[in-house]
Amino acid sequence: MSKLSLGGKTSSGKLSSWVQPSFGDFFGGSGLNTLPSTKGLSGESKSKARSSSADVGGKKPKKRKGEPQISKLEPGVFSSRRGSEENQDEPWVDVHAPQTQAELAVHKKKVEEVESWLRVHLDLKSTNKGGAVLLLTGPSGCGKTATVRVLANDACCHIQEWTNPTTAEYRTDDSFRESFDPASRFNSFHSSSQAAAFQEFLLRANKYNRLQMSGDDGAQERKIILVEDFPNQFYRQPGCLHDILRRFVRTGRCPLVFIVSDSLSGDTSSRLLFPKDIQEELSIHNVSFNPVAPTSMMKVLSRIATVEASKSAGRISVPDKAALEQLCSGSSGDIRSAINSLQFSSFTDFSLEKSLWASKKGKSSTSAAKPSARPKGRGRSAKSTEGLEESPAIGGKDASLFLFRALGKILYCKRESYEAGDVPKLPAHLSEHQRDKLLVDPELVIERSHMSGEFFNLYLHQNYMDFFSDVEDVARASEYLSDADFLTAEWTSRSTMLEYGSSVATRGLIHSNTARAQAAHQSSVGFKPLHKPHWLHINKTYRENYLTAQSLFISFCLTPVSLVTELVPYLAKLSNPMRNQAQITFIQDIGHLSLRRFPGRLKLEALGDKDPGLLDLDSDHEETGTQSTEPGTQTTLPGDTTAVPTLPNSQEPGGDLPASQPQPTTAEALLDEEDLLIEEYDSD
Amino acid sequence: MSLWVDKYRPTSLAKLDYHKEQANQLKNLVQCGDFPHLLVYGPSGAGKKTRIMCLLRELYGAGVEKLRIEHQSIVAPSKKKIEINTIASNYHLEVNPSDAGNSDRVVIQELIKTVAQSQQIQSSTQREFKVVLLTEVDRLTKDAQHALRRTMEKYMATCRLILCCNSTSKVISPIRSRCLAVRVPLPSTEEVCSVLVGVCKKEGLNLPTELARQIAEKSGRNLRKALLMCEACRVQQYPFSADQDIPETDWEVYLRETANAIVNQQSPQRLLEVRARLYELLTHCIPAEIIMKGLVSELLSNCDGHLKPEVAQMAAYYEHRLQLGSKAIYHLEAFVAKFMAIYKKFMEDGLDNFMF
Incomplete structure (x- = not known):
């Protein structure tokens, strides 16, 4: 593909280099750096869709090999596809990209939030204080980009998007002249880093308006700068980005929108690139999107299916409702992948499609038949878990949960009462153990939280107390936690026992909470802030202090235990000179215990709804070994310091919400929204 | 010096x-x-x-x-x-x-x-x-x-x-x-006393036998501790008086207060406070076994005779867990929670009997 198009591009590229981004539209043909605002989802989606349709070609013969009788049909199938190539090659994701707000599969509140932000900040005259920055986060395929595009279109403004230049395009003004020299293309890429190019882009995009062309109606003079693609350097040195942003905020004139996808695997780029303090400093407005609700996804999918079916006049077989539902649940809120897999499954011959979905159909039809009898809330989760537990549908995604949600699922332990018929009763003497049916599968929750059971238990341990009201329940729950730790004590069997351990802990916690045993009595506990566990930090401090004590007072020739329990505390009470500074500070620090009623030393660090776990501490469990009291062979963990609370906010354990809690109101709203979604789903 | x-x-x-x-x-x-x-x-x-x-x-x-x-x-x-x-x-x-x-x-x-x-x-x-x-x-x-x-x-x-x-x-x-x-067994109280008096004499101090005996008893006949206590007494007050307070280490006082907090109220909220206190002790390098031991002896002295066997048994159970497990706080907390539950039940039963 490249020879020709490259040539074309260089001609425009030669002239422009830095100009190109801001005037990209002018060169329409190159169309790489700017996409017309009305056009579908991002480039990422395109390539994804392409690769998936490439998969269609690749996979199909493979499938067919198993079924020789069908293979005869193959040429026919292919020829028919070739006939309508131009239509079918276009991914449905692009063809059916939302054009209006009504078509967006995003929750209305979120759209409104973004829209109102845009409205305020697009109004140049009223707010001329500087550039405003909006940060959109959310899982991939939840409609972030689509929302921005639709809204920009509605507001009649123009989107200018940053795309990372490929290596060949590394050029700055300095090499501007050289670039006329054909050889210079290869010499010039040292001249500019992506970051510098990015800064240039922001500056230019900010300063210059688009050229007024005669064909333009002149209305589209307002614009939004959109950044989805970050120069790699920023991931390594986020400070770089922050500096650029600071400058932009001071001088900027048009709104800047960043779109960052959440990921579960620790390195959430949104947290790295936009830490909380920067967000506050630059007053970056953060809107976090949720996965697309099954209801709205169903609407979109069925709309697309009907449109395509009518267009293709029978060639495309549209999956029935049950199959669509399957798609919905399999995609776990990623509408892009859902549409892609819809397209894929519709292309296939019906018989193939049937075999693919055959296993699903039995299940889903039963679940589709039932819901009317089921109470609200139940239908959805049952179906979705069923769907997810099966082998994933084509293009199905592995569902995953943020830690915050995962913990919530265990701690709030939603239940539902049994239907009148099938209540399994326990005998009278065991009746206190009678519990209503659980709506969550603890093992699945742990699996989806992407954490080791041990860490998950720590999080549970830190937070379970708030959800209990009775001491006896707490006693039982803590016993289960103790059991769980005991199970994993033996290192030889640890890898196997870890799963059992976390299972015991989660199920134990859920079971022992008698206040939430019956669905009917599960009154809302309200929003409780969740916190990060202290234990790792405490244990680390303990071991460090222990070692320090030993090395500082080695001349006393004492065993460590008597050293820390007898010598150091009494040294603190003696006015004995002849000690060096390090010893004195240590004695002051460790020998004295403030006798205040409640220690203020522990800072509760709130767990945000999108925070990853403390994965950087992973490395120490092996070394802790079986004896936590042993100083052991600790290598002090350098990565650890990040776990130390950075938002100092001393809080007495009995006190109310710490201010460090990230906007409990929005988190509450999130939870509410979840409830809302449940109802929406049940209504159809 | x-x-x-x-x-x-x-x-x-x-x-x-x-x-x-x-x-x-x-x-x-x-x-x-x-x-x-x-x-x-x-x-x-x-x-x-x-x-x-x-x-x-x-x-x-x-x-x-x-x-x-x-x-x-x-x-x-x-x-x-x-x-x-x-x-x-x-x-x-x-x-x-x-x-x-x-x-x-x-x-x-x-x-x-x-x-x-x-x-x-x-x-x-x-x-x-x-x-x-x-x-x-x-x-x-x-x-x-x-x-x-x-x-x-x-x-x-x-x-x-x-x-x-x-x-x-x-x-x-x-x-x-x-x-x-x-x-090497512990010295008897008298032996500790005589050592203390002897040391004080060498320091040129006059230690009343009464105080020496108190120190010896409070130290649990641990001679090192007794000498440290004696020296702390000296720092605190000299000349010695027979009935002066013998300074205890901060962590011991803290642990006792923790035990009192457990006895005074039994609720999840209190348990959370106790957990924070346990963490505080741990960060001050007090090993978990010692915390456990201290807690048990304080709690035993605070609770009714009927409860003692049960509490002691529980303590043994969780002490064992403590040795085998890897995260001390689970077991310490489980012990405290269990004690709270037993103690609360006992108090409520007692109250009921009292009412009728």
């Missing part, structure tokens, strides 16, 4: 203040110039180390008192580097192998090997063996203890081991049978 504990530590077997008969036996033991491996055990603060050092001095003369601290690094077969501090004189080497955690086996083997392989230079004037003093042998892993047993036999010619621990119950029997076991 060093601490009284160090300043007035007896340096020869003849000068020991108590267990004189045992001191005599030890003297006889080394008289002939040789002795078997020793296993010295007894509670903390009874004078084990003092006796061992006296013994060494008896053997080698004043040279053993010239101590130097050495940092040794040993490379384990797994290429892992282990740093360990040793205290050594020309004649002996003291090491706490449990500092090395799980790699203590390597430490034992390597250290003893290096010591044992280097012969004494002037064997005519000196003993022909060196002494390796291993402290906290009861905290060694089973692995290390078995290694120790082999090493003991192998290097008997050039090296004697003195093992020092609090209790022999965690020392494997092959080692116990290869050593001469010497038990």
Whole structure:
């Protein structure tokens, strides 16, 4: 593909280099750096869709090999596809990209939030204080980009998007002249880093308006700068980005929108690139999107299916409702992948499609038949878990949960009462153990939280107390936690026992909470802030202090235990000179215990709804070994310091919400929204 | 000015203040110039180390008192580097192998090997063996203890081991049978008193016997603790009065308050506060076993006789868990929660009986 198009591009590229981004539209043909605002989802989606349709070609013969009788049909199938190539090659994701707000599969509140932000900040005259920055986060395929595009279109403004230049395009003004020299293309890429190019882009995009062309109606003079693609350097040195942003905020004139996808695997780029303090400093407005609700996804999918079916006049077989539902649940809120897999499954011959979905159909039809009898809330989760537990549908995604949600699922332990018929009763003497049916599968929750059971238990341990009201329940729950730790004590069997351990802990916690045993009595506990566990930090401090004590007072020739329990505390009470500074500070620090009623030393660090776990501490469990009291062979963990609370906010354990809690109101709203979604789903 | 504990530590077997008969036996033991491996055990603060050092001095003369601290690094077969501090004189080497955690086996083997392989230079004037003093042998892993047993036999010619621990119950029997076991019991209250008075006299202070007795009792006959307490008393107030407060360590006071907090109220909220206090103790380096022990004794003294057996049993159960498990807080907290539940139930039942 490249020879020709490259040539074309260089001609425009030669002239422009830095100009190109801001005037990209002018060169329409190159169309790489700017996409017309009305056009579908991002480039990422395109390539994804392409690769998936490439998969269609690749996979199909493979499938067919198993079924020789069908293979005869193959040429026919292919020829028919070739006939309508131009239509079918276009991914449905692009063809059916939302054009209006009504078509967006995003929750209305979120759209409104973004829209109102845009409205305020697009109004140049009223707010001329500087550039405003909006940060959109959310899982991939939840409609972030689509929302921005639709809204920009509605507001009649123009989107200018940053795309990372490929290596060949590394050029700055300095090499501007050289670039006329054909050889210079290869010499010039040292001249500019992506970051510098990015800064240039922001500056230019900010300063210059688009050229007024005669064909333009002149209305589209307002614009939004959109950044989805970050120069790699920023991931390594986020400070770089922050500096650029600071400058932009001071001088900027048009709104800047960043779109960052959440990921579960620790390195959430949104947290790295936009830490909380920067967000506050630059007053970056953060809107976090949720996965697309099954209801709205169903609407979109069925709309697309009907449109395509009518267009293709029978060639495309549209999956029935049950199959669509399957798609919905399999995609776990990623509408892009859902549409892609819809397209894929519709292309296939019906018989193939049937075999693919055959296993699903039995299940889903039963679940589709039932819901009317089921109470609200139940239908959805049952179906979705069923769907997810099966082998994933084509293009199905592995569902995953943020830690915050995962913990919530265990701690709030939603239940539902049994239907009148099938209540399994326990005998009278065991009746206190009678519990209503659980709506969550603890093992699945742990699996989806992407954490080791041990860490998950720590999080549970830190937070379970708030959800209990009775001491006896707490006693039982803590016993289960103790059991769980005991199970994993033996290192030889640890890898196997870890799963059992976390299972015991989660199920134990859920079971022992008698206040939430019956669905009917599960009154809302309200929003409780969740916190990060202290234990790792405490244990680390303990071991460090222990070692320090030993090395500082080695001349006393004492065993460590008597050293820390007898010598150091009494040294603190003696006015004995002849000690060096390090010893004195240590004695002051460790020998004295403030006798205040409640220690203020522990800072509760709130767990945000999108925070990853403390994965950087992973490395120490092996070394802790079986004896936590042993100083052991600790290598002090350098990565650890990040776990130390950075938002100092001393809080007495009995006190109310710490201010460090990230906007409990929005988190509450999130939870509410979840409830809302449940109802929406049940209504159809 | 060093601490009284160090300043007035007896340096020869003849000068020991108590267990004189045992001191005599030890003297006889080394008289002939040789002795078997020793296993010295007894509670903390009874004078084990003092006796061992006296013994060494008896053997080698004043040279053993010239101590130097050495940092040794040993490379384990797994290429892992282990740093360990040793205290050594020309004649002996003291090491706490449990500092090395799980790699203590390597430490034992390597250290003893290096010591044992280097012969004494002037064997005519000196003993022909060196002494390796291993402290906290009861905290060694089973692995290390078995290694120790082999090493003991192998290097008997050039090296004697003195093992020092609090209790022999965690020392494997092959080692116990290869050593001469010497038990150093705690001094009696009277002996502690006389030591305290004697030390004060040397300091030129006048210690009332009443106060000395109180200190001795409060210290639990742990002589080290008693001397530290006495010195703290001196800092607090002099001249001494018979009924003055004996300063306790902060953590002990803190632990008692924690126990009181548990008895005063039983609710999840309180448990959360107790957890914070436990964390506080842990960050101040108080080992979990000691916290457990302290809590249990405080709680037992606070609760009704009917509850005591149950509480003690629970304590034993969770103490065991504490040893086996890896995260102490789970077990400490489980114990506290369980106590709260039992105590609350007991109080409610009592109240009901009272009502009718």
